[in-house]
Amino acid sequence: MRPALKEKNDCKAEVFRSLTDSTRRKLLDLLREGEKPVMELAVHFKMSLPAVSQHLRQLREAGLVLERRHGRQRIYRLEATPLREVADWLSHFEDFWRTRLVRLRDHLDAAHAKPAGARKESK
Amino acid sequence: MTRDLRFEEVYPYPPDVVWRAITSREALAEWLAPNDFEPALGRPFEFRSDPKPGWDGIIRCQVLEVDPPRTLRYSWVSANGAVDTLVRFTLEPVPEGTRLLLEHTGFRGAKSLMISFLIGAGWRRILRHRVRATVERLAARP
Numbered sequence: 001m002r003p004a005l006k007e008k009n010d011c012k013a014e015v016f017r018s019l020t021d022s023t024r025r026k027l028l029d030l031l032r033e034g035e036k037p038v039m040e041l042a043v044h045f046k047m048s049l050p051a052v053s054q055h056l057r058q059l060r061e062a063g064l065v066l067e068r069r070h071g072r073q074r075i076y077r078l079e080a081t082p083l084r085e086v087a088d089w090l091s092h093f094e095d096f097w098r099t100r101l102v103r104l105r106d107h108l109d110a111a112h113a114k115p116a117g118a119r120k121e122s123k
Numbered sequence: 124m125t126r127d128l129r130f131e132e133v134y135p136y137p138p139d140v141v142w143r144a145i146t147s148r149e150a151l152a153e154w155l156a157p158n159d160f161e162p163a164l165g166r167p168f169e170f171r172s173d174p175k176p177g178w179d180g181i182i183r184c185q186v187l188e189v190d191p192p193r194t195l196r197y198s199w200v201s202a203n204g205a206v207d208t209l210v211r212f213t214l215e216p217v218p219e220g221t222r223l224l225l226e227h228t229g230f231r232g233a234k235s236l237m238i239s240f241l242i243g244a245g246w247r248r249i250l251r252h253r254v255r256a257t258v259e260r261l262a263a264r265p
Binding site: 090093094097098100101103104105106107108111112 | 128130132134136140141144145150153154155223225227230
């Protein structure tokens, strides 16, 4: 549970880090229209092609874009799921309380001897 | 826009045992978070968890209702006030033991709140305005 939780948080941090950069935000915006080859994306920026590729790589590592190769071209596509997860803020509290309520049950079980016949023999 | 969370659990223990678990500092530290709670009306207290990216880990609370062993209610404020909510525990004796109803209410402002919640001191300034729009726009994409 713990490592998975940590991983999830790290991913979210990665998503936010991606979004701190205006170039990357613009790239995501451009990709909303549909998948595009890197060359077509690069024309919107003053920076070099490798620099744009570097930003795309960061977005890929954050799970925000998917890359496929078509001949010699790299084609990018928006992956909105991580953004939706981050945006669904209430789910954080839901996870928080679900975890805590399981811990409350464990706490009660540990702190008190089994009342005779009052418990299921699960776990 | 307001959304609420409600959880219901039945514990095979009498209400006073469950009440202790939700009002004793030591018990709370074990299952919820380290704290300086005291079941006294009006008393401010804090839960302190490990800081996460974008969150200092501190929840500031104030006891609003104590009715042992039935109702406990406190305010729940974190992320510099971006999360300003209420938590209520209601215990009810049932044949199997105690039914605990947990309500966390008062969430407002939908997605922007999550942004504030996750964004820490360092990022807050940069992200507050520019990112919110991007996230909401992109998240709305089918």
